[in-house]
Amino acid sequence: xxxxxxxxxxxxxxxxxxxxxxxxxxxxxxxxxxxxxxxxxxxxxxxxxxxxxxxxxxxxxxxxxxxxxxxxxxxxxxxxxxxxxxxxxxxxxxxxxxxxxxxxxxxxxxxxxxxxxxxxxxxxxxxxxxxxxxxxxxxxxxxxxxxxxxxxxxxxxxxxxxxxxxxxxxxxxxxxxxxxxxxxxxxxxxxxxxxxxxxxxxxxxxxxxxxxxxxxxxxxxxxxxxxxxxxxxxxxxxxxxxxxxxxxxxxxxxxxxxxxxxxxxxxxxxxxxxxxxxxxxxxxxxxxxxxx
Numbered sequence: 001x002x003x004x005x006x007x008x009x010x011x012x013x014x015x016x017x018x019x020x021x022x023x024x025x026x027x028x029x030x031x032x033x034x035x036x037x038x039x040x041x042x043x044x045x046x047x048x049x050x051x052x053x054x055x056x057x058x059x060x061x062x063x064x065x066x067x068x069x070x071x072x073x074x075x076x077x078x079x080x081x082x083x084x085x086x087x088x089x090x091x092x093x094x095x096x097x098x099x100x101x102x103x104x105x106x107x108x109x110x111x112x113x114x115x116x117x118x119x120x121x122x123x124x125x126x127x128x129x130x131x132x133x134x135x136x137x138x139x140x141x142x143x144x145x146x147x148x149x150x151x152x153x154x155x156x157x158x159x160x161x162x163x164x165x166x167x168x169x170x171x172x173x174x175x176x177x178x179x180x181x182x183x184x185x186x187x188x189x190x191x192x193x194x195x196x197x198x199x200x201x202x203x204x205x206x207x208x209x210x211x212x213x214x215x216x217x218x219x220x221x222x223x224x225x226x227x228x229x230x231x232x233x234x235x236x237x238x239x240x241x242x243x244x245x246x247x248x249x250x251x252x253x254x255x256x257x258x259x260x261x262x263x264x265x266x267x268x269x270x271x272x273x274x275x276x277x278x279x280x281x282x283x284x285x286x287x288x289x290x291x292x
Contacts, residue, residue, distance in 0.1 A: 018041065018042055018043060019042065019075075019076035019077045019157075019160060020043050020045075020074060020075050020076045020077075021037055021042045021043065021044050021045070021075060021076065021077045021078075021079065021160065022044075022045045022046070022047070022065070022071040022072045022075040022077070022078045022079070023037065023044060023045070023046045023047075023071075023078075023079045023080075023081075024046075024047050024048070024068055024071060024072075024078065024079070024080045024081075024082070024091055024095070025048060025080055025081040025082045025083075025087075025091075025109070026046060026048040026053040026054060026057070027048075027053075027081065027082075027083065028138055028233060028235070029081050029108075029134070029137075029138060029141050030048075030081035030082075031053065032138055032141040032142040033079070033081060033108070033141050033146075033164055034046055034057065034062075034079075035057075035060075035142070036141070036142075036144050036163050036164055037079075037160070037163055037164075038057070038060055038061070038062060039163075040163040042160070042163075044057070044062040044063070045062065045063040045064075045065050045071045045072075045075065046062050046063070046064055046065065046071065047064070047065040047066075047067065047068050047070070047071035051064075067094070068091050068094040068095050069094050069095050069097070069098040070098075071095075072095045072098050072099050072103075073098050073100075074100070075099070075100075075103060076102075076103055076104070077103065077104050077105075077106060077156075077157055077160055078095065078099065078103065078104070078105045078106065079106045079107075079108060079160075080092075080105065080106070080107045080108065080109060081108045081109055082107075082109045082111075083109070083238070083241075084109075084111065084241050085111040085112065085115035085245075087109070088107060088109050088111050088115060088119055089115065089118065089119065089122075092105070092119045092122050092123070093122065096122050096123050096124060096127075097124070099123065099124065099127045100126075100127075101124070101125070101126030101127060102126060102127075103127055103128070104127070104128040104129070104130060104156050104157055105119075105123060105127065105128070105129050105130070106130045106132050106157055106160075106161070107119060107129070107130070107131050107132065107133075108132050108133055108134050108148070108164075109133060110133045110177070110180055110181075110184065110238070110241075110242055110245075111133075111177060111245070112177050112178070112181055112245040112249065113131075113151075113174035113175070113177045113178040113181075114174075115177070116129075116131035116151065116173060116174045116176075116177040117173055117174045119131075120152075120173050120174075128152065128153060128156065129152055129173055130150055130151065130152040130153065130154055130157060130173075130176075131150070131151040131152060131173055131174060131175075131176045131177045132148050132149065132150045132151070132154075132161065132167075132176055133148075133149055133176055133177055133180035134146040134147065134148050134149070134164070134165065134180075135147040135149065135180070135183055135184065135187075136165065137231075137232035137233055137234050138231075138232065138233050139231040139232055140165070140232075141164070144163060144164055144165055145165055145166075146164050146165030146166075147165060147166055147168060148161055148164060148165050148166065148167045148168065148176075149168055149170055149176040149177075149179045149180050149183070150167050150168065150169055150170055150176045151170050151171055151172055151173050151174050151175035151176035151177060151178075152172065152173040152176075154167060154169060180242075181242065181245055181246045181249065184239075184242045185242060185243060185246045185252075185255060185258075187223075187226070188239050188242065188243055188258060188262075188273065189254060189255065189258050190220070190223040190226075191223055191226055191227055191273055191274065191276065191277075192258050192261050192262070192276055193220075193223070194215065194220055194223045194224055194226075194227050194277070195227060195274075195276045195277035197211075197215060197220070198211060198212075198215075198227070198277055199277075212224065212228070226273075226274065227274045227277045228274070229274065232272065232274075233272050234272060234273045235269060235270045235271065235272065235273075236262055236265060236267065236268075236269055236270070236271050236272070236273060236275060236276070237269035237270065239262055239273045240259060240262040240263055243255050243258055243259045243262065244259060247259060261276060262276065
């Protein structure tokens with residue numbers, strides 16, 4: 001297939017009002033995102049490694065596939081929301097041969113630019129790839145208010161992505177994944193720093209309300225809101241994964257310190273990032289291995 005033909009088919013997809021869509025990965029973020037696409041009336045096929053998580057979608061009229069390859073057969077757009085680079089590599093390997101020319105794979109996972117470009121390279125000729133990691137937690141996903149950091153040609157999928165949030169065009173394939181690492185590491189580091197500021201206030205004997213009020217009025221205000229929110233959920237293990245990716249890409253001493261704070265936390269790996277603001281003794285969890 002010539003590149004001209006592939007572009008023509010992709011642009012034909014852009015004019016399709018209701019592209020046949022497959023959504024792979026129904027975890028914390030994937031579930032509300034897939035529900036958004038159902039709410040928009042898109043014909044949707046879903047797949048998840050743990051099949052039970054797909055049952056609510058069958059009740060809403062979505063097709064539940066028995067395998068990732070089955071899910072993408074005949075799809076115009078395939079959206080993935082998976083845990084890490086290894087999961088994306090595995091699923092792309094399963095679906096690449098089943099995707100038809102003219103279709104688009106949109107990966108919203110947070111995996112870094114190298115893994116994104118490697119995933120794109122595994123797709124057959126005529127299948128486009130957009131790396132589109134998102135900023136925002138489950139509350140934003142449910143409301144369709146994510147910030148989507150997109151690398152690659154988004155024209156065929158802009159209307160679909162608009163159901164999930166606002167798209168920021170970043171450049172070529174891998175650029176969205178790169179910007180995600182920049183932004184999310186700034187947020188994670190800021191949350192950890194704010195947690196330590198709260199700890200310092202307690203150690204110095206300051207009234208808790210005095211400290212939080214002062215922080216709220218400072219440039220740290222938005223980060224304090226993230227520490228105190230009860231509607232967002234970004235698991236510590238996922239935060240640690242994003243910091244590892246950044247620390248592997250550049251010499252970042254502060255990132256390494258943040259990673260140590262995250263991985264030494266005694267709480268459960270699926271606890272929200274804001275849990276780092278809770279002072280607990282590591283010894284309280286007997287035998288705990290942290291996130292290392």
